[in-house]
Amino acid sequence: MEIALTNTLTRRKERFEPANPSRVTMYVCGPTVYSYAHIGNARPPVVFDVLFRLLRLTYGEQAVIYARNYTDIDDKIIAAAAKSGEPIDAITRKFERIYEEDTGALGVLPPTLTPRATEHVSDMIALIEQLLAKGAAYKAETGIYFSVAADEDYGKLSGRSQDELKAGARVEGEDDKRHPSDFALWKTTKPGEPSWEASFGAGRPGWHIECSAMIEKELGSPIDIHGGGIDLIFPHHENEIAQSESAHGHALARVWMHNGFLTMDREKMSKSIGNIITPRELLEDWQGETIRWALLSAHYRAPLDWSEDLLRQAQASLDRLYGAVLRLKDVAAAEVDAPSAFVEALADDLNTPAAIAELSALATAANVAKKPAEQARAKGELLAAARLLGVLNEDPEHWFRASFGDEAAEIDRLVAERVAARAAKNYAESDRLRDELAARGVEVMDSASGSTWRRKG
Ligand SMILES: [Zn+2]
Numbered sequence: 001m002e003i004a005l006t007n008t009l010t011r012r013k014e015r016f017e018p019a020n021p022s023r024v025t026m027y028v029c030g031p032t033v034y035s036y037a038h039i040g041n042a043r044p045p046v047v048f049d050v051l052f053r054l055l056r057l058t059y060g061e062q063a064v065i066y067a068r069n070y071t072d073i074d075d076k077i078i079a080a081a082a083k084s085g086e087p088i089d090a091i092t093r094k095f096e097r098i099y100e101e102d103t104g105a106l107g108v109l110p111p112t113l114t115p116r117a118t119e120h121v122s123d124m125i126a127l128i129e130q131l132l133a134k135g136a137a138y139k140a141e142t143g144i145y146f147s148v149a150a151d152e153d154y155g156k157l158s159g160r161s162q163d164e165l166k167a168g169a170r171v172e173g174e175d176d177k178r179h180p181s182d183f184a185l186w187k188t189t190k191p192g193e194p195s196w197e198a199s200f201g202a203g204r205p206g207w208h209i210e211c212s213a214m215i216e217k218e219l220g221s222p223i224d225i226h227g228g229g230i231d232l233i234f235p236h237h238e239n240e241i242a243q244s245e246s247a248h249g250h251a252l253a254r255v256w257m258h259n260g261f262l263t264m265d266r267e268k269m270s271k272s273i274g275n276i277i278t279p280r281e282l283l284e285d286w287q288g289e290t291i292r293w294a295l296l297s298a299h300y301r302a303p304l305d306w307s308e309d310l311l312r313q314a315q316a317s318l319d320r321l322y323g324a325v326l327r328l329k330d331v332a333a334a335e336v337d338a339p340s341a342f343v344e345a346l347a348d349d350l351n352t353p354a355a356i357a358e359l360s361a362l363a364t365a366a367n368v369a370k371k372p373a374e375q376a377r378a379k380g381e382l383l384a385a386a387r388l389l390g391v392l393n394e395d396p397e398h399w400f401r402a403s404f405g406d407e408a409a410e411i412d413r414l415v416a417e418r419v420a421a422r423a424a425k426n427y428a429e430s431d432r433l434r435d436e437l438a439a440r441g442v443e444v445m446d447s448a449s450g451s452t453w454r455r456k457g
Pocket residue numbers: 028029030211236240
């Protein structure tokens with residue numbers, strides 16, 4: 001099957017062809033682990049999890065090597081440690097664990113590799129030595145800097161010219177760099193900060209060099225796909241390209257993919273604005289699959305406006321799918337592949353809205369299937385497609401129970417009373433209970449194996 005992906009570097013949708021189909025490599029920039037991620041930060045791991053699943057389906061589970069790093073040394077982490085008095089590694093390990101729990105609750109598969117920056121400092125030092133030897137970097141009092149002027153390709157990912165870069169460069173207070181758009185590869189030790197010995201002087205790595213060194217060490221360049229949020233195009237990914245390509249003389253990544261912003265009330269969600277909500281807070285009120293579905297409801301390149309209404313729609317869509325599975329509770333699903341129309345939607349630049357529409361059509365097919373063989377096939381196709389999107393992992397009865405929270409036990413009791421009333425042929429009581437359940441938004445489904453319930457569609 002042919003996969004097409006939009007490449008930020010060429011600004012075109014291109015047919016994806018890995019350099020080696022038996023070893024497909026993907027790297028996505030992971031979190032800086034010093035506080036809770038917000039829901040906007042959860043968009044890349046969920047989007048690239050769908051791509052990971054599609055690549056595994058296409059090339060084989062063992063053929064895809066997906067690395068997502070942890071940035072566990074950074075200015076923000078040092079500041080958080082100074083503020084709380086906790087050791088740096090206690091903070092970073094704690095927030096790594098929280099990140100894994102939260103992304104796990106959103107159905108994100110563990111990547112193949114999760115390298116930590118602090119475990120690759122010697123690789124970063126070696127890379128910086130190469131850049132110094134090639135004249136692509138220089139030493140100043142405050143650190144080692146990459147010389148943007150020495151790299152004529154600089155700006156090719158973001159499409160910025162050297163002149164624009166000069167005008168837009170942020171002037172940082174203590175810097176003694178030669179040029180405003182030069183960036184730090186290494187920061188000279190400051191009192192009280194973590195520090196590593198290096199041939200060019202003790203210090204700690206800058207953020208951009210971390211990813212360049214981890215990609216080279218863990219995957220080897222050029223990698224097939226490099227992903228991240230759109231806000232990483234400049235300067236982070238531009239700088240990764242500059243470092244790696246200047247050092248190695250070949251491309252860092254063949255395809256660059258970026259997901260759009262997540263907004264709240266049409267404003268970018270960010271810690272500095274204060275309009276953030278964390279997956280952890282959302283998981284108190286919503287099931288993980290509902291949050292995942294909401295994140296996938298827009299095309300990954302488009303902005304996504306986050307709201308309660310978006311979550312309610314996501315839950316209604318999933319309720320409908322789970323309702324179809326529940327209706328076929330007594331039917332064994334046939335062992336079938338996800339239907340090609342569904343897979344083709346995902347293969348077309350990860351078109352999740354189209355894939356979701358296909359999934360909905362599969363639920364309809366399951367709902368109208370009459371013959372046992374048709375039902376088994378419809379259920380099998382629905383579940384196989386859902387697996388690729390990372391949903392319908394719950395038992396359907398548990399799904400509806402969980403979505404009613406504390407009220408579920410009360411509903412169970414009413415359903416059991418109604419079963420007893422029917423058994424006793426007390427139809428007036430049975431009807432009364434059905435009405436009471438309906439008033440709570442519950443539909444009871446009677447089958448040969450007993451009575452189940454779901455949220456009314
Ligand atoms: Zn990165």
